[in-house]
Amino acid sequence: MTERRVVVVGYEAAELLDIACITTSLEIANLHGASPAYDVRLASPGGRPVRCCSGLTLLAQEALERVTGPLDTLVVVGGTGHAAAAGNRLILAHVRRLSRESRRTASVCTGASVLAAAGLLDGRRATTHWRWAPSLAARYPKVVFDPDPIFIRDGGLCTAAGVTSALDLTLAFVEEDEGAALARGVARNLVTYLQRPGNQAQVSMFTDSPPPDNDLVRRTVDHVTGHLDADLSTAALAARAGVSERHLTRLFLRHLGRPPARFVRRARTEAAAHLLVSTTLPLAAVASRCGFGTVETLRQAFAARYGVPPSRYRATHSSVNA
Structure with a gap:
């Protein structure tokens, strides 16, 4: 193989950052000695220019219908x-065809809707931008959309969350193809993390939504986030709110989409993540401040939430000197 052929599928009102994160990262990988080199092409229906949703226009290098395999990687951007792309029979037919001729197929952000409409995600777990996950899940019930991870691999199919997650996915591809050392060189050149873990959360619970409308839930949430080291069992929270555990659970599910225990665990884990990257506190102190009984409990929560132990998370994200 003299080159790794990568085709990025664009269309009217595609996201420029989705495209640039892929193309720029792979070009830098070439500069760092990727061998075989990546030959990256932007393809569009008819080879027409891709007018991005930002208003800028990119010249396509290939007509989608004229691209033939074999390909190393096929990526559909968001x-x-x-929605129009997912309803375009020409795009779907050629994405379906090229996927069969590609070593791996991927989507970024709402590009997952195109893969789903093409039937490529049926029976699979996939991710997309958290804001679009509910509507795509309703539209494509055969796909299990998970709005949390940065990216998901399911066999030869990969789906990434939103916008800059294309960077994480592409760095993961480079590491898979060329090893960690070259991927680190690309990341340093891009002035970014080597790679966020694929199942790191897209957004924080403290910023992903406005406060709940229900007064009781809002007061309980405020108590949780302000007293992470206290007894935050469902029984204790229900007693403090003056309602039954069952009723409190119903309210949390209705207004927050998760029961109290899961909300508490996520709040404690995200607070611990903040302390790990912003302080030099030892793990035992972080665990204690955030309400974890032991360091092992903290490790288990991190493994479930971020896919890495707290020590690894601190090493790759810390903003202070250890």
């Missing part, structure tokens, strides 16, 4: 035009 953008505000994803």
Whole structure:
């Protein structure tokens, strides 16, 4: 193989950052000595220019219908035009065809809707931008959409969350193809993390939504986030709120989409993540401040939430000197 052929599928109102994260990262990988080198092409229906949703226009290098395999990687990007793209029979037919001729197929953000419409994600777990996950899940019930991870691999199919997660996915591809050392060189050149773990959460619970409308739930949430080292069992929270555990659970599910125990565990884990990257506190102190009984309990929570132990998370994300 003299080159790794990578085709990025664009369309009207595609997201420029989705495209650039892929193309720029692979070009830098070439500069760092990727061998075989990546030959990256932007393809569009008819080879027409891709007017991005930002208003900027990119010249396509290939007509989608003229691209032939074999390909190393096929990537469908997202953008505000994803619904129209997912309804375009020409795009779906050629994405389906090229996927069969590719070593791996991927989507970024709402590009998952195109893969789903093509039937490529049926029976699989996939991710997309958290804001679009509910509507795509309703539209494509054969796909199990998980709005949390940065990216998901399911066999030869990969789906990434939103916008800059394309960077994480591409770095993961480079590491898989060329090893960690070259991927680190690309990351340093891009002035970014080597790679966020694929199942790291897309957004924080403290910023992903406004406070709940229900007064009782809002007061309980405020108590939880302000007293992470206290007894935050469902029984204790229900007693403090003056309601039954069953009723409190119903309210949390209705307004927050998760029961109290899961909310508490996520709040404690995200607070611990913040302390790990912003302080030099030892793990035992972090665990204690955030309400974890032991360091092992903290490790288990991190493994479930971020896919890495707390020590690894601190090493790759810390903003202070250890």
